[in-house]
Amino acid sequence: MYHSFPRxxxxxNVHRKGLAILELMVxxxxxxxxxxxxxxxxKVPPSPPEDYIQVSRRCCFxxxxxxxxxxxxxxxxxxxxxxxxxxxxxLGAMPVIYIPRMSDYEDYGVGPAIVTQLAHIQDLLARLAxxxxxxxxxxxxxxxxxxxxxxxxxxxxxxxxxxxxLVCTIPKELIERTRLVKPGFxxxxxxxxxxxxxxxxxxxxxxxxxxxWGLHEPNVLxxxxxxxxxxxYPTERPTDPLLSYYQQREWRIxxxxxxxxxxxxxxxxxxxxxxxxxxxxxxxxxxxxxxxxPATLVDECEVFxxxxxxxxxxxxxxxxxxxxxxxxxVREVLRDIPVQVATFHELRSP
Numbered sequence: 001m002y003h004s005f006p007r008x009x010x011x012x013n014v015h016r017k018g019l020a021i022l023e024l025m026v027x028x029x030x031x032x033x034x035x036x037x038x039x040x041x042x043k044v045p046p047s048p049p050e051d052y053i054q055v056s057r058r059c060c061f062x063x064x065x066x067x068x069x070x071x072x073x074x075x076x077x078x079x080x081x082x083x084x085x086x087x088x089x090x091l092g093a094m095p096v097i098y099i100p101r102m103s104d105y106e107d108y109g110v111g112p113a114i115v116t117q118l119a120h121i122q123d124l125l126a127r128l129a130x131x132x133x134x135x136x137x138x139x140x141x142x143x144x145x146x147x148x149x150x151x152x153x154x155x156x157x158x159x160x161x162x163x164x165x166l167v168c169t170i171p172k173e174l175i176e177r178t179r180l181v182k183p184g185f186x187x188x189x190x191x192x193x194x195x196x197x198x199x200x201x202x203x204x205x206x207x208x209x210x211x212x213w214g215l216h217e218p219n220v221l222x223x224x225x226x227x228x229x230x231x232x233y234p235t236e237r238p239t240d241p242l243l244s245y246y247q248q249r250e251w252r253i254x255x256x257x258x259x260x261x262x263x264x265x266x267x268x269x270x271x272x273x274x275x276x277x278x279x280x281x282x283x284x285x286x287x288x289x290x291x292x293x294p295a296t297l298v299d300e301c302e303v304f305x306x307x308x309x310x311x312x313x314x315x316x317x318x319x320x321x322x323x324x325x326x327x328x329x330v331r332e333v334l335r336d337i338p339v340q341v342a343t344f345h346e347l348r349s350p
Contacts, residue, residue, distance in 0.1 A: 001061045001083045001093075001251060002069055002074035002321075003030075005154040008283055015326055020279055023333050025034070025081075028272050029305030029313045032220045032255045032265060034047040034297060036288060037234070039101065040118040042109070050181055056230040057255030057302050061088060062248055068239040069321060078344075079330075080321040087316050088251060091307060092264065094231055096250040117234060122225040129218035132208040134159065134168035138201030141166060145201050150194035157187070160194065161201055224258055225249045231256035255302040258316050265302040273298050314339070321347065 006017045023033070023170070037054040059082065064072055073080060099111035138145065138161045148163040155172035179185050194201040199207065212218065231254060235246040259262045275283045276298050306312055319340045322330045330341050 001085055001088050002064050002072065002080045003059065003061050003083070004073050004078075004080040006077045006079070007075075008280060009077060014078060015323070015329075017279070018077065018322070019329050019333060020324065022079060022330065024272070024275060024279070025265075026314050026333060026337065028269075029303050030251065032057045032059045032302040033277075034288060034300040036290070039112050039115045040167050041112040042071075043113075046183070048180065048183070050116050052116050054115065054119075054229050054232065055290055056232075056252075058230050058252040059190070059298065061093060061253075063191075063249040063251065064249070066347040067077065069347055073321075073344070078323050079326070081314075081317045082319040082321060083316065087318075088253075091253060091304075091313070091316070092257065093251045093253050096233045096252060097228075098235045098246045099232055100237070101238075115229075116152060118225060118232075122222055123227065125218045125222040128211065129166060129222060131159075131204070132212070132218060135167070135205035135208050137203060139168055139205050141201070142199065143202035147191060147199050147201060147204055148194045148195040149188075149197045151187075151190050151192075157190075159197065189216065199341055208243065220258070223258060227254050227257050227317075230256070230305060241253075253304055259308055264308070265304045268298060268301050268303060272303065276301070279312075 005021050006014065009017055030208065034060070035056045036072075037056070039052045039054060041050045041052070043049060045092065045316040062072060062076075063085075069080060077275040090122045099115060100109060101112060140148065141161055141164050145164070148162050150158045150160055151156050152169075155175065157175070159170070160166070175187065197204075215221070216224075231252060233245055233250070236242050236244045254267050284301075285298075286294050286297050288297055288300060290300070304313060314337050317337075317339050319342050320330055321342050321344065322344045324345065327341055327343065334341065
């Protein structure tokens with residue numbers, strides 16, 4: 001399994017940039033970068049199509065034979081980390097789930113429908129998590145107080161614990177999206193002063209608890225769905241032959257995961273942020289348009305520095321592959337790490 005770099009390069013800077021990236025890996029670990037994909041689920045009429053933005057944070061690896069590595073490097077970069085398959089599995093790497101993006105051909109596709117419905121499950125779990133937390137806080141005030149539902153001036157709905165300032169908002173954006181996806185949707189008739197929801201705070205918490213008996217908490221399940229989304233990728237580029245992505249045999253380490261309720265990855269430090277922007281300002285400094293709002297790409301990255309048992313990631317590499325002219329410099333960068341350095345010529349040799 002191979003992780004090749006630098007993908008963004010020129011003939012003048014490939015050697016320098018490859019060494020700079022390797023040095024950052026030695027110091028900080030592997031970088032998980034964000035990628036945005038747009039999916040369209042073209043539904044059976046009269047339902048309108050539904051668009052979904054998928055945000056993945058990942059570090060990518062490709063399953064290759066030694067004879068395929070050099071050709072692979074011509075596109076993805078002439079430096080590569082080589083890992084044993086079992087080592088990457090121990091680190092949590094998973095194979096990509098490839099989905100045909102049939103809607104590019106204006107046709108109904110099972111694949112985009114699955115992606116969209118996974119997004120619905122994620123939203124459902126996020127709502128359950130929000131309601132359960134509201135119920136917990138409400139019970140802390142009074143287990144017998146009524147939950148009241150009200151409309152707000154901006155078109156949102158609001159759950160309110162009667163007699164208190166504790167509220168849980170159902171945003172107008174959610175309501176507008178529902179109207180778009182389900183023509184004819186109507187909100188319940190709610191008088192200006194509000195109406196009882198039919199639950200006390202204690203009753204609401206009991207209901208939320210029953211729904212999750214024997215299960216992980218909704219926020220944990222939400223994280224799992226987000227992680228699963230980071231493994232989904234289309235089988236092909238729109239402008240390429242069918243299955244061009246599928247043939248890459250990609251694996252990923254994904255962001256946002258927990259182990260024993262502790263994050264596996266970390267946010268980018270101030271030091272690393274500055275180093276990444278210096279390395280490639282055009283890439284790491286560009287603005288992303290996320291569902292949550294605009295963000296700078298470097299601030300959406302994550303770092304995977306150590307295995308759960310404490311070993312630094314680069315100590316688990318089997319070999320570092322590089323051009324012949326870079327061997328001595330690579331060995332200098334790896335001077336404190338017992339890892340073999342090889343060239344593509346050595347991979348070709350019997």
